[in-house]
Amino acid sequence: MDSVPTVLCVDDFKPGLQTRKSFLEQFGFNVLTASSGAEGLKLLQHHHIDAIVLDYRMPEMDGEELAKRVRKISTSLPLLLLSGFARDIPANLKKIVNVHLMKGDPPGMLIKALDNLTHTTGNQRRAVRNNKKSVAAISTAKPDRRVV
Numbered sequence: 001m002d003s004v005p006t007v008l009c010v011d012d013f014k015p016g017l018q019t020r021k022s023f024l025e026q027f028g029f030n031v032l033t034a035s036s037g038a039e040g041l042k043l044l045q046h047h048h049i050d051a052i053v054l055d056y057r058m059p060e061m062d063g064e065e066l067a068k069r070v071r072k073i074s075t076s077l078p079l080l081l082l083s084g085f086a087r088d089i090p091a092n093l094k095k096i097v098n099v100h101l102m103k104g105d106p107p108g109m110l111i112k113a114l115d116n117l118t119h120t121t122g123n124q125r126r127a128v129r130n131n132k133k134s135v136a137a138i139s140t141a142k143p144d145r146r147v148v
Helices: 012-024 035-047 063-073 091-096 107-118 120-138
Strands: 008-009 030-034 051-055 079-083 099-102
Touching: 008 012, 008 035, 008 107, 012 030, 012 107, 030 035, 035 051, 035 063, 051 063, 051 107, 063 079, 063 091, 079 107, 099 107
Parallel strands: 008 030, 008 051, 051 079, 079 099
Antiparallel strands: none
């Protein structure tokens, strides 16, 4: 693995979106956020995305419509539906997404699901991030000008 997976999180509830972003970044993921389905589709067009975490209940474009539009763009991009309303999720949407989790599930379930969907581990993500930090530190270091 030569790069850290980029996860796109789409949710209209901004405090939850920011919390999820911070949480996933702590586990080594690159995270992009969108507060609407339309914004998420724009980000998908301009960035390499390895997985999408999407909310079901959103105004204008709900998670089902977003998932259908994403599937028209890519049939293989992993989709993880995160919802607080299990009974409201239509059966056909559960067939479109790869994984369905509840917002109240333990946070570790989200990490484990994303690890499976992106085929990575926390150790791999940390190693890539640490390597990038080391390269950046070396490239910005000032040369030692002492004369011996």
